[in-house]
Every structure is written in C-alpha cells, then in structure tokens.
Amino acid sequence: MRHSLAVRIGPIGYRIGADWRAPIDRLRDLYRDYPSADVPDFTVRLSATRPWRRWIRPSVAIAGDFTLPEAAPLPLAQALLAAEMAMNLQLALGGRRHLLLHAAVVERDGQAVVLTGESGAGKSTLATLLAARGWRFMGDEFALLDPVTGLVDPFPRLVSLKNGGIAAARAAWPHARYGPTLAGTPKGTIRHMVPDAEAIAAMDVPATPALLLFPRFGAASDSRHVPPSEAFVRLTQASTNYVALGEAGFAALTRFVRTVPAMAIDYPDGDAAVAQLEALWAMR
Amino acid sequence: MDERQPPADEPRAEPANRRRVLMLGAVGAAAVVSIRPALAQTAGSVLNCEIPVPDRGRAGSFIDADGGVVAPGTKGAFAPPPRPFKGEEVKRALTGSQLPGTSYESNRAYVNYIRRLQRGQGGFTCFASLQMPRG
Amino acid sequence: MADPLFRAPTVDLLHVCPLDDAFTAIFHRASGITHLLVSPAPEILAALADAPLTQAALRDRLAAAYDLADADPQALAARLAELVEVGLIDAA
Secondary structure (H helix, E strand, O other): OEEEEEEEEEEEEEEEEEEEHHHHHHHHOOOOOOOOOOOOOOEEEEEEEOOOOOOOOOOOEEEEEEEEOOOOOOOOHHHHHHHHHHHHHHHHHHHOEEEEEEEEEEEEEEEEEEEOOOOOOOEEEEEEEEOOOOOEEEOEEEEEEEEOOOOOOOOOOOOOEEEEEHHHHHHHOOOOOOOOOEEOOEEEEEEEEEOOOHHHHOOOOOOOEEEEEEEOOOOOOOOEEEOOHHHHHHHHEEEOOOOOOOHHHHHHHHHHHHOOOOOEEEEEOOOHHHHHHHHHHHOO | OOOOOOOOOOOOOOOHHOOOEOOOOOOOOOEEOOOOOOHHHHHOOOHHEOOOOHHHHHHOOOOOOOOOOOOOOOOOOOOOOOEEEEHHHHHHHHOOOOOOOOOOHHHHHHHHHHOOOOOOOOOHHHHHHHOOOOO | OOOOOOEEOOOHHEEEEEOOOOEEEEEEOOOOEEEEEEEHHHHHOOOOOOOOOHHHHHHHHHHHHOOOOOOHHHHHHHHHHHHHHHHOOOOO
C-alpha cells in the first residue's frame, strides 16, 4: 500500500493502508492526537476499485486478515467509513486479548458504566452526552474486558454518530472536531467525532466495571434489575468473541455478571437517560 | 406416598425439613439451555480469515524450503501461491493434509512460512486464531 | 437387559458457576460449549460425577440428599434425556 497510517487506540494498534492518499490523509488528520502503533495488532487495506463496467460506480473494497465474504463495497466517498468499519471488524473477529462486548463505556472515579446494545440503540449518543457531563469517554463501540484482571480497557476510537445523534452530539460538543458528513450510507447519515483530549490522554487507564446498563430508547423512563443469568445470556449475544475465547471467555463473563449489577432502562430522550443513570449511580 | 412414621423407641431420622426440596420439574419443561453463539461469532470463525503467502508488502517474492522470503527466481525456492489461503485450509494443513494446489515440498515451504509469522505481519491474527482451541 | 447407566463428566472436566438463585452456568471443556442449567440439572450432574448410576439408583441418591417432593420417574427420565441430548451426560 503506497499510503499508510499506524495508530494506537487504547491497547489496540492498527496499520491502515490505501492505494490512494485521500482516506489516509483524512484519517491521519482525525487521529492526529493519537499515539502511533509500533507493532500493529491488525492491518486494514483500502483498495479503490475502478471496474471497467461503466454502470458500476467506483467503490472502495476493504481487506485485512479477517473478512466477511458477503460485505458489499462502499462508494469511494465513504472510504473513511469503510476504514472505521474495517478497524471494527478486524478487532471484532480477530481480538483475543480481551472479551469484546458491543457496548459504550464511560468512567468516573475509576469506575466504569458499560452501556450495551445493538448498533443503532443509541450507545454512541449516550456516551457522548455523558462525556459532556463529566464522565470520561472510554469508547462507543466495544467494551474491552481484560480476562485476567476483570478491568475494562479504554478503546476511544472516533465516535460514530448516526442520523439524529449527530445534532445531539454537536449540541453537547460544539467545539469538538468532526469528520465529513457522510450521507447515504447503509446506516443512514454518519459523522465521526474526535473524542475529547481527556479521553485520548487517558487511553491507557483502565477502569473497574461497576454498572451494566441495557438502555432502550423510545419509552417513558423506567428501570428494572436484570438478574445475572439474564445479563449473561444477553452478553454472550452482544459479544463478538465469547466462543473463540473458550474457557477464558466463560470465566471472564461469569465473573463480570456476578460482580457487576445490571439494570435495563427505558428512556424517552438523552437527558432522561442521563438523569436515570446519575440516580442509579448514586444508589449503587 | 410413604406415610410411615418412625417407631417412637427408635432414634429419630433426619427431619425432612432439614433437606432442601428438589423439584424434578414437569416432563415437558426444560432445565438446560445451550448458549448459541451470536451470528457475528459464527461469521467470524476461522473460515473467514485469510493468510497471504507472503504478505502483500512482499508480494511476488519466493518462499524457500524453511519458510523464509527470498528474491523471485531464487534457486530451490518456490513461487508464491496465486491467492491467499483460507483459515480453514491452513488449519487442515497444520494437522497433516496439504494446502490446495501445492506439491509436498511447496506445501512444506508455505507452512513453514506461516508458522514463522510475527505479530504485525499480514495473516498473523488469522494464524493465531487457528491456534485457539475453539473458533 | 440391564438398565442404562448414566455418567457425568468428573468435576475437572466441567467449570461450574452458579450465577444467581435460579441459574448455573457450566462450561463443558471437551466441547467448549456453555450451558445454562436450572434445578434439578446441576444436582443430577453432581450426583452422577462420582460413578455411573441407573435412573433408579440416581433417584435414591437424590432422595437421600434432598426432599424429592414430586418424585415422578418420567420427570427424572426427561431430565436425564435432556442432559444426554446436550452432551453433558452419557447413557451406556
């Protein structure tokens, strides 16, 4: 690859290469405050395909050690999104040093709240709102659970904001740096936000998980305890590598659900979610 | 139902209420659920990862018998395979069968190359995942 | 024809972890599969860990340790069949 970038996000080092410079320049700018990666854990390669058939538009294909064979290429203008997706994919499929859970994580006083949910559940927006209210942002896509220590390692990648979440984030973080607005992606309109300086500076500081939340957007504020067995099953489904980790994954996840209280919360809007979390936090 | 009372002059048996009640459940009920991996985990299985020989930065280089990367045309070394190997193919080769499209010697050269992969080289994470007992 | 003997893995072949009042998680090392169990499945596994037992002997062993309120042999057979089906016990 003629153009490449080495960047470290928390404990994960990436090398991202492309055969044209635009996406690498863009990534280098957005990740300019991040450390470089000496020995990358994962590589991502972006290729611009310019097929001879005119009715197929130029597109970007992603490659790395791990691929999903049915993944469709994205339009060239969305190369930044392709790079971020590929970085997620390599970690999701290849990560073995941590138990990976689809979750956003924020921290206060050395203790972490893990907000778990599917793509589109609002984790990114919630994490951004909480970070604007004194919580440290530790990531919006994956919680990295260390199977030996039980601590959560930070993974403060670019925040992936979607559709309505973009405006909410801009209201909370008017002075943050943002990537370009990418319209018409498979997930709607996407915009990346660079995490704040505190989040980047603390990317090597783990936290003790202290609260697990299952947030659900769109209903009046409500909450209920989630017993460890239910949390366990839901998290096996929210993990991308529980099976691959074998007994270490089992030990890490059982320890997690037995030691971390879990609540399911319904919330009608971001402010209500923040208020519920603060109330639960005070009671823990 | 056993309704016998112990005779009064024998030592009392362990009172029934000291033992925890154990319900055997209904015939149609279930007491065991197996965790099925989420779709992402199935998709992320070894089948979907690839190991290029050699890594793309050295595409075109030849592989010698010990798995070292050498200049194209080097005597005794082997031309690189035309496409990356799939995780599943390498897994089988590690347990005795041969990589597709190879001779006995070229297979051994490629497998030696793969075994020497270091962190940061293309295909390393795929190779590492083959070493794990599951997935 | 002898009654079938049911046998569970010895304790070192299972990683048993109670999660809460109702559920116990078990990692079966040989298969790498995780199962979630409710009573009486964990108690049955424990009772069969030392030595293989017929269903009748298992019933007696459970009755000695617990108060078997609803001792329906068909229920016990159903529990055993379930455990055999997921591979946690063998029937010989």
